[in-house]
Amino acid sequence: MEETSALAEFAATTTYDDIPTDAVEKAKRAIQDYLGVALYGSEHGVGERISAYVDRCLPGEEAAVLGRGAASPPGAALANGAFGHAIDYDDTFESIVIHPTSPVFPAALAGAQVAGGSGRDVLTAYVVGAEAAFRTGHATYPSHYDNGWHSTGTVGTFGAAAAAASALGLDAEETARAFGIAASCSSSLKKNFGTMTKPLHAGHAAQMGVRAASLAEAGFTADDAVFEGDIGYGEVMTPGGDYDPAEITEDLGETWAVHDIGFKPYPSGVITHAAMDALRELVEREGLEPADVESVRVALDQAASEMLIHADPDDALQAKFSIEFCLAAVLREGDAGVREFSDEYVTDPRTREVTAKVERDFEENLFGGEFAGYGARVTVTTRDGDEFEAVEKYAPGSPNNPVSDERLDAKFFECAEPIVGRERAEAVASAVADLETEGALDRLLANATTDGDGEAP
Numbered sequence: 001m002e003e004t005s006a007l008a009e010f011a012a013t014t015t016y017d018d019i020p021t022d023a024v025e026k027a028k029r030a031i032q033d034y035l036g037v038a039l040y041g042s043e044h045g046v047g048e049r050i051s052a053y054v055d056r057c058l059p060g061e062e063a064a065v066l067g068r069g070a071a072s073p074p075g076a077a078l079a080n081g082a083f084g085h086a087i088d089y090d091d092t093f094e095s096i097v098i099h100p101t102s103p104v105f106p107a108a109l110a111g112a113q114v115a116g117g118s119g120r121d122v123l124t125a126y127v128v129g130a131e132a133a134f135r136t137g138h139a140t141y142p143s144h145y146d147n148g149w150h151s152t153g154t155v156g157t158f159g160a161a162a163a164a165a166s167a168l169g170l171d172a173e174e175t176a177r178a179f180g181i182a183a184s185c186s187s188s189l190k191k192n193f194g195t196m197t198k199p200l201h202a203g204h205a206a207q208m209g210v211r212a213a214s215l216a217e218a219g220f221t222a223d224d225a226v227f228e229g230d231i232g233y234g235e236v237m238t239p240g241g242d243y244d245p246a247e248i249t250e251d252l253g254e255t256w257a258v259h260d261i262g263f264k265p266y267p268s269g270v271i272t273h274a275a276m277d278a279l280r281e282l283v284e285r286e287g288l289e290p291a292d293v294e295s296v297r298v299a300l301d302q303a304a305s306e307m308l309i310h311a312d313p314d315d316a317l318q319a320k321f322s323i324e325f326c327l328a329a330v331l332r333e334g335d336a337g338v339r340e341f342s343d344e345y346v347t348d349p350r351t352r353e354v355t356a357k358v359e360r361d362f363e364e365n366l367f368g369g370e371f372a373g374y375g376a377r378v379t380v381t382t383r384d385g386d387e388f389e390a391v392e393k394y395a396p397g398s399p400n401n402p403v404s405d406e407r408l409d410a411k412f413f414e415c416a417e418p419i420v421g422r423e424r425a426e427a428v429a430s431a432v433a434d435l436e437t438e439g440a441l442d443r444l445l446a447n448a449t450t451d452g453d454g455e456a457p
Contacts, residue, residue, distance in 0.1 A: 006249045007248055009172045023259065026256075036413070043067060062110075063076035064449050075207075088320045098155065133257070144242075157209055265277070273395045280335060
């Protein structure tokens with residue numbers, strides 16, 4: 001079976017009962033993590049502006065807007081997707097540079113609300129969509145990403161389309177057409193990293209996925225083999241000639257992409273996290289204070305050089321792609337969370353003074369191995385001439401270097417509680433834990449929106 005039809009058949013026929021229990025549990029963890037960061041993102045500057053746009057241009061009552069009220073299904077998907085990526089605290093695949101849940105879950109949620117679906121339907125659609133994003137991403141990697149495309153927004157559109165198609169109950173033929181429509185709407189450039197347009201990429205992918213599935217359901221036509229051929233998506237989007245359709249079809253339905261998801265312990269680009277955890281270890285172990293430190297040297301994989309483009313950031317968005325700032329925050333505080341990633345903290349003269357102590361270096365294939373090159377080596381030299389080194393080969397929170405459930409739960413409440421309060425945040429977490437049970441989705445939405453009536457949109 002060709003790749004477009006194989007992926008469409010998978011999306012259309014996979015049921016909740018087909019998904020192994022461990023994959024369902026990993027999906028729930030990803031959904032809770034997403035909901036926390038999306039709720040926080042709803043009140044971020046990105047969230048405020050996207051919400052105003054959706055209220056004006058894509059209003060409606062059918063679908064929930066997290067932290068707020070309701071909108072049209074495409075509008076809710078746009079808002080919720082952008083909220084999830086607003087502070088760059090959302091999950092990533094370990095083996096490929098893609099944020100899966102911010103584009104995929106909003107599409108699953110909006111589709112399920114349109115179809116009157118349940119929590120089981122949302123879980124199924126989410127797992128299916130994550131699989132489509134993962135496989136499309138691997139089939140086009142590394143050429144696609146290296147050529148300047150932001151895969152979260154591009155291949156994330158296919159994940160969102162698969163999720164929405166699953167939630168809406170599209171058959172394989174309709175789903176294949178949805179992929180055809182999605183292919184022409186798939187875009188996002190890495191050039192926009194460090195601006196509000198980066199989180200827009202996730203929202204755009206979610207919105208386009210919902211639109212593609214909705215149009216396909218209505219009989220809208222598109223090429224039903226959009227991945228294949230010389231001018232198919234695979235070849236067009238991989239100028240290096242790296243497209244591999246086997247990445248889409250091999251073991252489809254036997255292995256599950258959700259197991260590759262890692263959860264961020266810091267609200268910055270994942271490429272910064274190994275270095276941040278390494279320095280966190282040194283600060284704690286050696287009792288380091290900024291005044292004690294002469295310099296901090298960090299070695300990163302060469303692939304990080306095109307992402308870490310703000311050595312001296314001017315605001316919080318740029319700081320997410322500044323290894324200098326990220327390490328300065330850890331050196332100052334011993335950790336770094338949403339408080340530190342604010343414009344005021346970034347531009348504080350004390351922060352700038354510590355930022356200037358950080359020096360970076362990039363090494364080709366730093367640790368080797370078949371992963372996305374997220375590792376780091378950090379060396380601290382003190383004013384007394386002592387030298388301390390720590391190495392993290394894998395990003396903390398990734399499957400190869402997991403962080404504790406306690407740390408992830410603390411992250412969830414750090415993000416959700418300021419928006420909906422502790423009681424409602426706890427209710428959201430409880431609803432996610434029981435999402436496959438009757439009424440859980442309604443409880444989740446009643447507590448994750450702030451229209452005040454206690455009713456899910």
